[in-house]
Structure formats: structure tokens, C-alpha cells
Amino acid sequence: MTSATLSNKKKTKLSDFRNILIWSLKKHKALGIVYVSLLVFSSPVIGLLASLSIGTLNNPVTAFTFASLSTVVTMIMTFIISVMMFDYLHNKRQADVFGSLPCTRRTLFFSRFTTGLAMIIVPYIINMLIVVLMSLGLKAGSDIFTVYIPYILQVGTLVVLSVIASYSFTAFMAVCCGTTANTVLSTLLISFAYPIAISMLSTLGSSMIPGVNLHIDEIPLISNLLSPYGSSAGGIFSLTLSMIKMDSNAVDFLGDNWQQLVAWAILIAASFVGCFFLTKKRKTEAAQNSFAFKAPSVIIRAIATAAVGLLFGLIFTFFTCLNIFSDFARNENIGQVIQNSAWTMFAIFLIAFVIAAFLTHLIAIVIFSKGFKGFAKSLISFAAVVLCVCLLYTSLAFGGFGADKYVPQADKVSSVEIATTSYSGYWFNRSIGSLFPLLMPQIPPSSFDYDSDIICTGEGSINAATELHREIISNLNNLNPTPYYINTFGEPYPFSGASTSDYSEFETIDSNPPVLKFLYHMKDGTTVERIYSEGYYFNIDIISKLDNIETLSAKENTANLISLLSEESGEITSFKIIADWYGGNDSVFNSKNLVSEMKKALLDDMKSSENSDSDSIFCKIIVRLPRKRQFR
Amino acid sequence: MIELCSVTKRFGNLAALDGISLKIGNGNVLGLVGSNGSGKSTMLRLISGVFEADEGEILIDGEDSFENTAAKGKVFFVSDYPYFYNDSTVKNTADLYKRLYTSWSDEKYSYLCSLFPIHQNQRIINMSKGMQRQAALILALSCCPKYLLLDEIFDGLDPVVRMLVKKLIIEDVSNGMSVVIASHNLRELEDLCDHVALLHQGKLLFHNELDDTKMGITKLQAAFATPPTNADMEQFEILNANSHGQLYNLIIRGSQDEVLAKIRTLGPMFVEALPLTLEEVFIYEMEVAGYDVSNIVK
Numbered sequence: 001m002t003s004a005t006l007s008n009k010k011k012t013k014l015s016d017f018r019n020i021l022i023w024s025l026k027k028h029k030a031l032g033i034v035y036v037s038l039l040v041f042s043s044p045v046i047g048l049l050a051s052l053s054i055g056t057l058n059n060p061v062t063a064f065t066f067a068s069l070s071t072v073v074t075m076i077m078t079f080i081i082s083v084m085m086f087d088y089l090h091n092k093r094q095a096d097v098f099g100s101l102p103c104t105r106r107t108l109f110f111s112r113f114t115t116g117l118a119m120i121i122v123p124y125i126i127n128m129l130i131v132v133l134m135s136l137g138l139k140a141g142s143d144i145f146t147v148y149i150p151y152i153l154q155v156g157t158l159v160v161l162s163v164i165a166s167y168s169f170t171a172f173m174a175v176c177c178g179t180t181a182n183t184v185l186s187t188l189l190i191s192f193a194y195p196i197a198i199s200m201l202s203t204l205g206s207s208m209i210p211g212v213n214l215h216i217d218e219i220p221l222i223s224n225l226l227s228p229y230g231s232s233a234g235g236i237f238s239l240t241l242s243m244i245k246m247d248s249n250a251v252d253f254l255g256d257n258w259q260q261l262v263a264w265a266i267l268i269a270a271s272f273v274g275c276f277f278l279t280k281k282r283k284t285e286a287a288q289n290s291f292a293f294k295a296p297s298v299i300i301r302a303i304a305t306a307a308v309g310l311l312f313g314l315i316f317t318f319f320t321c322l323n324i325f326s327d328f329a330r331n332e333n334i335g336q337v338i339q340n341s342a343w344t345m346f347a348i349f350l351i352a353f354v355i356a357a358f359l360t361h362l363i364a365i366v367i368f369s370k371g372f373k374g375f376a377k378s379l380i381s382f383a384a385v386v387l388c389v390c391l392l393y394t395s396l397a398f399g400g401f402g403a404d405k406y407v408p409q410a411d412k413v414s415s416v417e418i419a420t421t422s423y424s425g426y427w428f429n430r431s432i433g434s435l436f437p438l439l440m441p442q443i444p445p446s447s448f449d450y451d452s453d454i455i456c457t458g459e460g461s462i463n464a465a466t467e468l469h470r471e472i473i474s475n476l477n478n479l480n481p482t483p484y485y486i487n488t489f490g491e492p493y494p495f496s497g498a499s500t501s502d503y504s505e506f507e508t509i510d511s512n513p514p515v516l517k518f519l520y521h522m523k524d525g526t527t528v529e530r531i532y533s534e535g536y537y538f539n540i541d542i543i544s545k546l547d548n549i550e551t552l553s554a555k556e557n558t559a560n561l562i563s564l565l566s567e568e569s570g571e572i573t574s575f576k577i578i579a580d581w582y583g584g585n586d587s588v589f590n591s592k593n594l595v596s597e598m599k600k601a602l603l604d605d606m607k608s609s610e611n612s613d614s615d616s617i618f619c620k621i622i623v624r625l626p627r628k629r630q631f632r
Numbered sequence: 633m634i635e636l637c638s639v640t641k642r643f644g645n646l647a648a649l650d651g652i653s654l655k656i657g658n659g660n661v662l663g664l665v666g667s668n669g670s671g672k673s674t675m676l677r678l679i680s681g682v683f684e685a686d687e688g689e690i691l692i693d694g695e696d697s698f699e700n701t702a703a704k705g706k707v708f709f710v711s712d713y714p715y716f717y718n719d720s721t722v723k724n725t726a727d728l729y730k731r732l733y734t735s736w737s738d739e740k741y742s743y744l745c746s747l748f749p750i751h752q753n754q755r756i757i758n759m760s761k762g763m764q765r766q767a768a769l770i771l772a773l774s775c776c777p778k779y780l781l782l783d784e785i786f787d788g789l790d791p792v793v794r795m796l797v798k799k800l801i802i803e804d805v806s807n808g809m810s811v812v813i814a815s816h817n818l819r820e821l822e823d824l825c826d827h828v829a830l831l832h833q834g835k836l837l838f839h840n841e842l843d844d845t846k847m848g849i850t851k852l853q854a855a856f857a858t859p860p861t862n863a864d865m866e867q868f869e870i871l872n873a874n875s876h877g878q879l880y881n882l883i884i885r886g887s888q889d890e891v892l893a894k895i896r897t898l899g900p901m902f903v904e905a906l907p908l909t910l911e912e913v914f915i916y917e918m919e920v921a922g923y924d925v926s927n928i929v930k
Binding site: 020100 | 701734
């Protein structure tokens, strides 16, 4: 009978892939139905119910529920499904079944990979299309094609990408781990510990090197690279927020979040390549061990210990510096000596770091290994982390490879923004920053600091700005402050802590400002930012220097604006008057004559600006230019 | 044919299999016996491609078996604790095997389902241990593999089902299937196997035809008026000996005729060859290999 019934089916890797895929999809049918139900309920159904409850069917509510609830459901299901799909790697009995199947391990893995991804993404996309169709069916306004449908499609694209990134990352962790519990723990631990570690590194660098604000925690490409779930959670929040704030302007999430998209793309590619190679290298007998490979366990522990260690190291050093030694310092007693002792501060940092990091390391070992197995050996990697942090601290203490003394060369600078704060901690805001896009159209609008006090675009003012900066650095050299330590000079380091407020317009300073910021836009497209607190320039007359720079820049900027407002320039095509009082209506003017008259009026106003009082204007005028540039 | 050539498998510092070489011919039934932790299950996992050998190679019909889809398609492995998902039924699990084993036979599946008292749509996880093994066997035999690897398959089966399983295996073996059964149930193996391999601490103590194995050891009972001296007994390779007065029970390596002829030269009052079970062969060989049986069973 056996030989008579042998099939002649041709078996290829592709047919194996397809067969496992189909079987797995059937196998997880129930979970799929649950997901689809939750998805449909979370977006179109709740959207409709909410719309009905407020008496009218409308698009914002549907779009809001789609961006928030559907995304939450999808991200939770992504985690659950990704863990479920690869649990066959973590159970010895399952490994016997799947390992003996007549297919390669790679085929098996990627068919399961595709199954899970299809289970999450296909229903999501179908649901998105339903929401789009529903939006079209609702009482559509003129903005349906310009605002709501682009919004839904862009949200959908972002969510799909974040799902693929999160799913791929979990799959990679599943390959690296020996148990499902460790997969879950590792994924969550990295998702939370990695951004904390980056943030702490950024804080450490910023608080030690005079003037430097690293901002690396604000660069999604770096800070979110290993945190797909964290970035997705952040994404959901910002998407929801953007829906609440959305006015009649079209959104450009994809353009605004390009760094995040690149971070996800890198993570997807890295996870995929990692899975591709490691599935073949992974030993089946690793099932139910802590980890299948040593390196990932070491890296995970290193990230976690570094994150927690740095966090506590910084907290204790800040407290020590701010609360204890600063009191001594004011009284000019031994505290001053201690505070100025960089190595004492380093010792405080290091002790706090080591204690917190060691406890984290210990907990990680106990949780991952279910005991103390391998603890002694793991101390080598722990020592390596401590050593790396010590080396980093030392390099920062001696200026971070010259970052403390760096002043950009004037001929390589495209423009400089200079900002100061008042004693109440607010940035002075003369609204001049909003003119910057107009003055420097080659610089992306997103890189402007609209709180700038002075904007230097011409050679003279740029030279003067770099000269002032160099003078501060020279002053720093004279103070001979190295090795630096956290909160050098005993001043609470400003970071970017100063807030923006229009109230600052009513404040004046007649002595050195407490905080001074230089923001250089380089000709190669990069930016360099340095922020100094008063301690660095207490013996320099900053006010007169800034006055000089401001005079130079005002002349240069006025010349640029005058050329833009001249009759010959055709760049300005319309303007909008926004009523700046309650109940006022905005007005847009496109008429050539009116635009021409407005230009002339503005030109006259600028020419006689010395005698005008801009604070007495009761309306804002937005002049709309091609390429979406505008000034007020 | 399955060939293991100097195969070694280590788990950390422990060599679960240490330089094993073995051939399993077509249409053979090999009983894999050995002490706990001797490497029986590891050997089955290596042959089925679950594990990769650290050294040596495993050939299935001349092809390296690891990650070789064609070679793996000829093998079906039923582990000692067959795994089923919580919602697995015989029917939906059959769907997976049907898709992956080109030799799957629907007719045989229906036939086997009619033989075993199992509902195709019942959740396997809710079945008894014996029923779960029956489910695993239905699926395994329906795949019509050329090589069937069974780990402790008789565990939990009632005597009637054991007979049925043996009958089905013998049927398939007569059609050319080879079977490797790792088991501690030597009584069942004795009925089924034509070859036996004994493993101990990762090493292969012997691999022989079952009859040859038994032929190579003689169990006898003899009575002597004058007890034989140590010098008299030195000519025998005695695996086990005990005496009650003048009556001696001896297990001696060598063929029955040869051993009896030599014993008769010692002038016994009475001598008789007794039937030898596989279990006795196992125990005495293991004792020779240093397995401290007498102390363990004290």
C-alpha cells in the first residue's frame, strides 16, 4: 500500500515555505479573528459610535480613533503574535517536532515570520481602507482629499513600518534567546533601557563639556534605533496629538519623521539579516536554555547596566553637587574644595554607577538564568562596561576630544543664531527667528530656533559672532578648568532648560545674560550648538558685544528683506492677516495689487522702523511665499 | 541505509555521543538500548536532523541528513514526549504532515484512523498519554517514511494496542521500511527487533543481530559434586555467576555448543542451557561495561 500511495509532488523550498505558511495561518485562525474584531471595533465602529453620540458623522473622530485605538491594538497584537510565532524555538518538545520536519530551519523560520507579519499587516491595511472608504462616505468636506485621507494613509504607513520593525526585532530576539520568557524580557528591557542609556549618555556629555549640548537623545535615528516599541508608543502619542491639533493644513508625517523611518529601516534590515544567519547557526538544543548565543545576552545586560548605572550616577552626582556642595561653596568652606575636586565628583559618580549597575547586572543574571549560573564569568562583561564608562568619563573630563574648545571657522558658517535668557529663565524672544526661513531659504525650516535673539547671515556679523565665541573659549582656557566634572563651576547646567515665553519681551537685562547660546548653521548642512552659562563669561562685557553683532546683522538682514519686498521681486504672492484678538477673523489676500501695496507698506515700515513701535501692532501678518515659506 | 560515521555530539562538556559508528540497513528493525543518559534519544535526534553532530557525519541513503530536505523527508521521528499544540487534533496536525511529506498517504491515514480508537477532531492534548502516542503513531505511519524513529513508543500503550503497533510496524518493515526503536522495554523489543545496539555513556558497546547477540552468550545451570576450582573456570569469560550449594547459575560469553562442551569436561552431575532474554543480555553486558547493576538494585 505504501509504495502505491507515494505521491509524486515536487518539493522545493518555496513549496515548503508556502505549505508551512498556509498551515500556520490556519493554525492561528482564532487569534486572527480576535485581532480583526478588535481592530474593526477600535476604529470604524468606535469612530462611528462616537460620531453618532456627538450628533454628526465626521472625519476627525474616525481619523482620531484610527490613529490612536487601532494603533494601540495593532502594537499589542504585534508583540503577542511575534512571541507566539517563534515559541517553537524555545521548547524542547516543539523543537523535536519542528526540527525533524523535512524542511530547512531557515525555511521554517521565515515561513513563520511571514505568517505572523501577514496576520498583523493584512487586516490592518484592509481596516485602513475601510476607514478611508468610510471617510469618503461620511459628509465629506473639501478637505477630505487634502487632509483626512492623506492623514489616514500616512498614519497607516507609519504604523505598518513600526509593526515590521517591532516584529522583526522581536523575531531576532526570539532567535537569540532560549526561552519565550527571556524573549519577552529582553525585548522589553532593550526597548526601555536603550533610550534611557542614550539619554543618560547625552546628559553626561552635555553636563560635563562646557557649552556642549549633545542632543543625541533628540535624534530619533540614534535614540530610537533599538527601541521599536518605545518609538511606536511615542509615535502613537504624537499621531494622536497631531490629530487633535490638526487644522486645515495638510500633514506630512513621513517627511517630518524621516529619521524615525530610517531608524526603523535599519532595524528591519539588521534584524532580518541577523535572523537569516543566526537561524542556521542556532543550535536546536538551545531551547529552554537562557540564551542561544552569548553575545546578545552580554549586549542586553550591558545596555541595561549602563542605563541604570548612568541614571543613578548622574542623579547622585547632581544631588551631591546641587544640594550639598553648593551650600558649602557659598560659605566658602571645605565644600568649595570638594566641589572643585573633579576626582571627588568622579568618585561619587563612579560609586553610584557601580552600585546601581551591579545590582542591575545581578538582577538580570538571576532573571535570565533563573539563578546564579554563569554569574562569575559575567563579571568580566560587567567590568568591561564599568571600564568603558570610566574611559568615556575621562575623555569627557578632558574636553571630549576638543569639543570644549571648538569654534567653527567663520568661512564655513552659513549663519549664526544667538540667543540669551533672562534671569527668570526664559529665552528672549524678539520673534526675529521667524524671519529666518526668509533670510536663509537654503536651510530647512525645521532646523530654526525661533527663539533667537540675533540672527547673523552676513560675513561681518558671522565674524563678530565667532570672535565672541572664541573670546569665551579663551576665557575658559584661562580658567584652566580641566578635568571637567558634572555641573562644572557649580552652576546648574542650563541644558536646553530655558523656556520660551512672550513675556520675556517685557524683561530687559542690563548686565550679562545668565545663558548665552550660539547656534551655527554650517555650509555643509550640519549645525553646531553651544550653550554657556554666566560662569564662563563673567569677566566679558557680553551686552556690548551682542549690541555690536546685532547692529551688524540688522543691517545685513534689512538689506535682504528690502530686496525681497522690492517691486521687482515676485516671490511674494499672497498675504494673510490674522486677527490677534478673540473673535477676530483671518483674511487672505491674493490680489496682485493688494500684495504690491502690502509689500510697499512693509517696505516703508521697515525703512522707518527706527521710529516704529512693533509691540503696538494688534494683528499678525503672514506673508505666504512659494515653497511654503512665510514670515510674520 | 542510515550510516553514522564517528558521530560525536556534545552538550557543553558532556559528550552525549562519543564517536559512534553504526549502519542501519533497509528493512531492519533496530532496538536501541542503553542505560539512562546513554545517548539513545540524542542519536535519534541526530538522525532525524533535530540536532547537528559536532563531529562525524550521518548519511541517509548516502546523503548528509542535516538540513537536507530530501533526506529528512525519508525520516519520521516520534519523540518520547510527542508535542501537540493545545488545539491540535489528529486531523489538523495531519494537514501539516500531508503538506510536507511527499510520501504521505491519505488511504493509510484513513486506514490507521479506523484501527486506532481515536477521534480525528478531538483535541490531542486532552487525551491520555497512551492515546497521544497512538495519535503520534497514526501520523507517523501515514507519512510512510522510509525510516521510522521511535523513542519509548510502547510507554503508556495498553497490551492490545502494543500488539497492534507491532503488527503495523512489521507490516511496514516487510514493505521496506526501517525502524529504530529506543526503549527500555526490552521485552517488546525482543519481539520486534532483528538488530540491537547497546549504548552506554555515549559509547556503542555492541551492535549486532539479535540472534547473534543471544548466540554469543550462554546461560546455563549446572550441578557439580566437587565444586570447580578458579583455575577450572579461568577458561570461561564469565559475565555472571552465582551458586546455591552445588547448583551453579552461569552466564558465559560464547556459543551454546562451545560452552556446554567445555563445562562437560569439568564433570558436572547435571548441566542444562537456559533461554536468555534481551534483558539479561543488557544487564550482563552493562555490568561488564562498568554499570554497577548489583549496587544499584541492592
